[in-house]
Amino acid sequence: MPRYEFRCRACGDTFEIERPMAQSSAPATCPQGHADTVKLLSTVAVTGRGGVGRESTPRGGGGCCGGGCGC
Template structure:
């Protein structure tokens, strides 16, 4: 079950809730009972197994705007 982070706009406390993805957009009251909360955008990194070395992807070549194909 995913964990979602929230911040209370009244007391400025940050808290987390574990809830099903189907309830991700549902309102969440802070632990102090305030209802004016906002869901925070959280990021996380997925990595390989602990013993596996990181392998960088090859750099793209040509084409696309960032590769110089369409920018003047």
Template structure:
């Protein structure tokens, strides 16, 4: 289940919420009980898979110049 990061506008607390993607846009209540929160854009979801292999530099067909 994805984790979404929120920040409370009332007290400034940043907190995480685990929820299904179908509920990503739903509001979240601050742990202190405030309702004025905003979902933050985090780089974790934009960076791709953690631990994904990095392709080798050079070599390979089109990276090594063997394609005509």
């Protein structure tokens, strides 16, 4: 189940809530009981190279953008 990150505008606390995607935009109450919260934009970080690097990717073979930028 996805986790969504929120910040409380009253106390500044940042917290996560696990809920179904259908409820992703539902309001959330902070752990301190404040209702004035805002959902934060979460980013996904993928680390590691998995053995495939730029050196081993031939030009035009996909790269970062499908080969259109010549990287």
